[in-house]
Amino acid sequence: MNEIKIFSPATVANISCGFDVLGLCLDTVGDEMVVRKTNEKKVTITKITGYDLPFETRNNVAGVAALSLVEHLKPNCGFEIEIHKKIKPGSGIGSSAASASGTVFAINELLGKPLSLKELIPFAMKGEELASKALHADNVAPVLLGNFTLIRSYNPLDVIGISAPEELYVTVIHPQVEVKTSEARKVLPKAIDLKKAIAQTGNMGGLISGLFTSNYDLIGRSLHDEFAEPYRASLIPNFNKVKEACLNAGALGSGISGSGPSIFALSKGKDVAKKIGKVMSECFNNTAIDYDIHISKINTNGIKILETN
Ligand code: HSE
Numbered sequence: 183m184n185e186i187k188i189f190s191p192a193t194v195a196n197i198s199c200g201f202d203v204l205g206l207c208l209d210t211v212g213d214e215m216v217v218r219k220t221n222e223k224k225v226t227i228t229k230i231t232g233y234d235l236p237f238e239t240r241n242n243v244a245g246v247a248a249l250s251l252v253e254h255l256k257p258n259c260g261f262e263i264e265i266h267k268k269i270k271p272g273s274g275i276g277s278s279a280a281s282a283s284g285t286v287f288a289i290n291e292l293l294g295k296p297l298s299l300k301e302l303i304p305f306a307m308k309g310e311e312l313a314s315k316a317l318h319a320d321n322v323a324p325v326l327l328g329n330f331t332l333i334r335s336y337n338p339l340d341v342i343g344i345s346a347p348e349e350l351y352v353t354v355i356h357p358q359v360e361v362k363t364s365e366a367r368k369v370l371p372k373a374i375d376l377k378k379a380i381a382q383t384g385n386m387g388g389l390i391s392g393l394f395t396s397n398y399d400l401i402g403r404s405l406h407d408e409f410a411e412p413y414r415a416s417l418i419p420n421f422n423k424v425k426e427a428c429l430n431a432g433a434l435g436s437g438i439s440g441s442g443p444s445i446f447a448l449s450k451g452k453d454v455a456k457k458i459g460k461v462m463s464e465c466f467n468n469t470a471i472d473y474d475i476h477i478s479k480i481n482t483n484g485i486k487i488l489e490t491n
Contacts, residue, residue, distance in 0.1 A: 183291065183292055183490050183491070184218055184219045184292070184491055185216065185217070185218040185219070185292075185489075185490065185491040186216070186217055186218075186288045186291050186292055186487060186489070186490050186491075187214065187215070187216045187487075187488040187489040187490075188214070188215050188216075188217075188284055188287060188288055188485050188486065188487055188488060189212050189213075189214055189485065189486040189488055190212050190213045190214070190215055190280040190281070190283060190284030190287070190325060190485050191207050191208055191209060191211070191212035191280060191325055191481050191484065191485065191486075192208045192211045192212050192269050192273075192275040192276050192277075192280060192476070193205050193206065193207050193208060193275060193276035193279055193280075193321045193324045193325055193440075194206050194208065194275060194276075194352060194354065194439045194440065194444075194446045195276065195279075195318070195320040195321045195324075195439070195440040195441075196320065196407065196410060196437070196438065196439075196440060197330075197389065197405070197437070197446075197448075198385070198389075198404075198405040198406055198407040198411070198435060198437035198438075199382055199385035199386045199388075199389055199404055199405065199406060199407060200320070200332070200386050200389070201382070201407070201409040201410050202318050202320055202333065203320060203332055203333040203334075203386075204320060204330065204331070204332055204333075204386070204389070205276075205320040205321055205323055205324040205330070205331050206324055206329070206330045206331075206346070206352065206480055207324040207325060207327075207328045207329060207330075207480065207481040207482075207484055208275065208352060208354070208476060208478040208480075208481055209478050209479060209480070209481030210476055210477065210478040211268060211269060211275065211476045211478070212268060212269065212280055213232075213265065213266060213267050213268050213269055213277075213280045213281060213284060214266040214268070214488065215244070215263065215264060215265055215266065215281070215284040215285065215288060216229075216263075216264040216266075217261055217262070217263050217264075217284075217285060217288035217289060217292060218261065218262050218292075219259045219260070219261060219292055220259060220260040220261060220262050221259065221260070222260045223257075223258075223259065223260045224260040225239050225245060225248045225249050225252055225260060225261050225263070226239060226260070226261075226262050226263070227239060227242055227244065227245055227262075227263045227264075227265065228262045228263065228264055229264040229265070229266075230264075230265045230266075230267065231265075231266045231267065232265075232266055232267030232268055233267045233270060233271055235265070235267065235271065241312075242265075242281075243278040243281050243282045243309035243310070243312050243313045244263055244265055244281040244282055244284065244285040244309060245263065245285075246282070246308050246309050246311075246312045247281075247282035247283070247285050247286050247305055247306050247307075247308050247309035248261060248263060248285040248286065248289055249308075250305045250308040251285075251286045251289055251290070251302070251305040252289065254305065255289075255293060255296060255297075257289075257293050261285075261289055261292070263285055263288075265281055265284075267281070270356070270358070270360075271313075271360070272360035272361055272362050272363075272443075273356050273360075273443070273444055274356070274361060274438065274439045274440040274441055274442045274443055274444035275354060275356065275439055275440065275444050275476075276321035276322075276324075276325065276440060278309055278310055278312075278313035278314070278321075278363075279306065279309070279310060279321030279322045279325050280325055281309060282306040282307075282308070282309025282310060282313075282322060283302070283306040283309075283322045283325035283326050283485065284325075284485060285309075286302045286305045286306050286326075287299075287302060287326060287485045290302055291487070291490075299326045299327055299484070300326075300327070300341055302326055303319055303322055303323055303326060303339060303341060304339060306319075306322035306325070306326065307319050307322055309322075310322060313363065313364075314362075314363035314364050314367065314441075315364045315367070316363070316364075316367060317336070319333050319336070319339065319341065320333060320440075321440065323341045324484065325484055325485060326484050326485065327341070327343050327484050328343075328480075328481050328482045328483045328484035329343050329344060329345050329346060329480060329481075329482050329484075330343070330344040330345070330346055330393060330480070331343055331344065332344060332390065344390060344393050344394065345393070345482065346393055346480040346482075347393065347396035347398065347401075347450075348396070349398075349450050349451050350398075350401075350448060350449075350450065350479070350480055351448070351449050351450070351451065351452055351454070351455035351477065351478065351479055352446055352447070352448055352449075352455070352476075352477075352478050352479075352480065353428070353433075353446065353447045353449065353455045353456075353458040353459050353462065353475065353476070353477050353478075354439055354444050354445070354446045354447075354475070354476040354477075354478070355424060355444065355445050355459075355462040355463065355465075355466075355473050355474070355475055356443070356444040356473060356474045356475075356476070357418070357419050357420070357443050357444075357445075357466065357471050357472075357473045358471060358472040358473060358474070359419060359443050359471060360443070361417050361418065361441060361442045361443045362441075363440065363441040365417075366410075366414055366417060366441035366442060367441065369413045369414060369417070370409070370410060370413055370414075371413065374408070374409060378408035378409070379408075381406070381408050382406075382407070382408045382409055385403075385404040385405070385406050386404070388400055388401075388403060388404035389401060389404035389405065392404060398434055398450045399434075401434050401435070401448065402433075402434030402435050402448070404435070405434060405435025405436070405437060405448065406435070406437075407437050407438070410438065410441075411437055411438055414438055414441065414442055415438070417442055417443070418438060418442045418443045418445065419443070419466075419469070419471055420465050420466065420469070421438070421442075421445060423465045424436070424445045424462055424465045425437070425445065427461040427462065427464070427465055428445075428447040428458050428461065428462065430461070431454070431457045431458045431460075431461045432449060432454045432457065432458070433447035433448065433449050433454070433458050434447075434448045434449055434450065435447070435448055436448075445462070447462075452477070455477045456477060459475045459477050462475060463475055
């Protein structure tokens with residue numbers, strides 16, 4: 183195989199109660215990437231469509247992730263990368279994670295899969311580090327593994343895959359304003375009050391248990407965020423209004439997707455997910471802010487191979 187074309191999906195990180203440790207994979211929105219082997223032992227970015235991003239390999243999240251994997255595997259070839267961005271950078275649905283995970287996945291496939299998907303996570307994290315100045319894995323893990331993922335530990339890295347109940351849907355509104363993860367991390371407190379940590383721990387255990395037992399009520403009761411939402415909500419236009427509208431429309435819960443500005447809601451069944459999409463968009467009627475709505479089941483596979491040559 184000399185060339186591979188992939189779909190690299192968007193993701194929702196944190197999922198309210200799992201700051202930096204929980205993420206889920208969407209299946210209706212993502213980037214496309216083409217990676218091909220070259221004789222010259224270099225990693226180059228040859229084409230970027232959709233958004234204006236740096237072509238210099240070391241300044242591009244896909245490039246940095248690719249370089250770290252190539253430095254580790256030392257293959258006898260180089261790689262050219264084409265990035266067709268559909269996920270706007272700074273959207274809160276894992277734009278940089280899709281690019282970084284996409285290249286490491288593609289290179290690993292082109293080299294005959296020397297590493298497992300879990301082993302690719304630290305290399306994809308190098309791209310996240312460039313984008314957000316933090317080595318978080320809660321977007322790259324669900325891109326690579328699909329489903330929900332839990333980062334049980336960062337040191338050593340221990341990632342657990344969690345499957346989702348069959349009828350679980352995600353609705354996301356992406357207001358077209360940019361919130362940089364690096365900036366959204368600056369507004370967070372350096373230390374967390376013990377009472378808040380207790381509440382967050384209980385909710386995170388509740389969410390995991392609800393996912394494993396398909397207990398939708400428990401999933402809903404667990405979707406609260408003590409760590410980030412209280413500090414980040416003001417960065418996101420209409421956040422409280424959207425959240426309230428989602429809950430009134432039957433959402434199990436709603437919160438900030440990653441570091442925002444996207445807002446997500448979980449629901450049981452497609453009809454409720456669509457109704458939530460409608461009320462989310464109504465919150466932005468009569469505003470000057472454009473938005474996208476994504477309605478998705480949980481993507482159980484992560485990255486999809488579209489073509490190989
Ligand atoms: N856990 C990260 C954060 C996710 O909230 O900063 C960024 O998408």
